[in-house]
Amino acid sequence: MTNAQVLDRYIQHMLGQGKSETTVSNYATDICLFFDYLENERGATPGGGGLQASRQDLGEYTQYLKIAERAPTSINRYMAALRSFYAFTFSAGLMRLNVADKLKSFSVQKQNLAKWGTGNEIGRLIDAIDTQQLSPTKKILHKAIISVFLNSGLRVSELVALTLPDVDFAGQRIIVREGKNDKYRIVPMTKPEIARLKEWISLRKRGGLYVFQSERSDQLSVRAVQHILAKLREISGVDLSVHQLRHTFAKRYADANGIGAAAEVLGHSNINTTRVYTAPSMAQHIANANRIATEV
Structure with missing residues (x-):
């Protein structure tokens, strides 16, 4: 099954769970970034490496994001998307293992980053x-x-x-x-x-x-x-x-x-x-x- 096919199934699943189109679209974008990483950095099959990902791939992706100086809050968002995606692939019988179940979020001090106009x-x-x-x-x-x-x-x-x-x-x-x-x-x-x-x-x-x-x-x-x-x-x-x-x-x-x-x-x-x-x-x-x- 190609990345596009499994991602489409995931999107339909999320919409069926009542998730907003904006949330689903954001998650899909973050998941596609991981697919690109698998192809460009890990040598995965073009268009089809998503279901072959391992826990090691995910762990090294986290390090890759840190080296790229992505903000902890951004990395946490990417990890949340991948946890959701791979929980779905496991529950749907597309993978034998939930490779993202060990992914941890970064601890971030809570600060009010909301912005409003004066x-x-x-x-x-x-x-x-x-x-x-x-x-x-x-x-x-x-x-x-x-x-x-x-x-x-x-x-x-x-x-x-x-x-x-x-x-x-x-x-x-x-x-x-x-x-x-x-x-x-x-x-x-x-x-x-x-x-x-x-x-x-x-x-x-x-x-x-x-x-x-x-x-x-x-x-x-x-x-x-x-x-x-x-x-x-x-x-x-x-x-x-x-x-x-x-x-x-x-x-x-x-x-x-x-x-x-x-x-x-x-x-x-x-x-x-x-x-x-x-x-x-x-x-x-x-x-x-x-x-x-x-x-x-």
């Missing part, structure tokens, strides 16, 4: 919309998108999936019907957000149910939203991703309303996931250190 950064990002050579309608669309991220904390996949019935202006709420792990939840909708959404919806030229549309499609894609923000980053010089806009909402909401309320609105099953927004970020640690820095 008031100044968010202002510059929003101002960048008006500086672009865009039609007034597109500028309104972009402002509506940024407003939903900053005021309701939706994930990008949730934003593009929004339909008109999901936006309850009278109740000042947004219904997220298929959040992460297909969880249903209701999130608050602020007055500035309502104004932006009403403005955008009144200008939509296409029919259909989806709130956010492009000139060519009834539903805006995740990639299109990411492209919009990439352009704003380039113009404003503010290095915030789509997901970091969600972090920005999460931080502000947790500070104002407490960790329990934030966990509910964000759709976190485990409140420990939300604690990151109440702990100092690395940027805050750097600022704190600079305040007590000593000139030498």
Whole structure:
């Protein structure tokens, strides 16, 4: 069986277990890096060395990553993907041994690496919309998108999936019907957000149910939203991703309303996931250190 064939079976298995497409895609990418290593560094059969891997191969791959100066957190992610993959190949009867069952993760001191925007950064990002050579309608669309991220904390996949019935202006709420792990939840909708959404919806030229549309499609894609923000980053010089806009909402909401309320609105099953927004970020640690820095 080729690497491509066994990887496809693994992907279908993971999706069948309810794993998100993003998680499965990331794992598949990390597993393919190991396949490349087997071919290029261990002389494995091109396109078919995955099922011939040994515990020694995996151990030496870990050392290879360390020599390549990959971050411990990155190596841990690669190891997690390989543990998952080889547990599957063993349970599916494709290999007689689970060659990854001895793989260990690196011990990494827990630090808050989450990033959220400051008031100044968010202002510059929003101002960048008006500086672009865009039609007034597109500028309104972009402002509506940024407003939903900053005021309701939706994930990008949730934003593009929004339909008109999901936006309850009278109740000042947004219904997220298929959040992460297909969880249903209701999130608050602020007055500035309502104004932006009403403005955008009144200008939509296409029919259909989806709130956010492009000139060519009834539903805006995740990639299109990411492209919009990439352009704003380039113009404003503010290095915030789509997901970091969600972090920005999460931080502000947790500070104002407490960790329990934030966990509910964000759709976190485990409140420990939300604690990151109440702990100092690395940027805050750097600022704190600079305040007590000593000139030498």
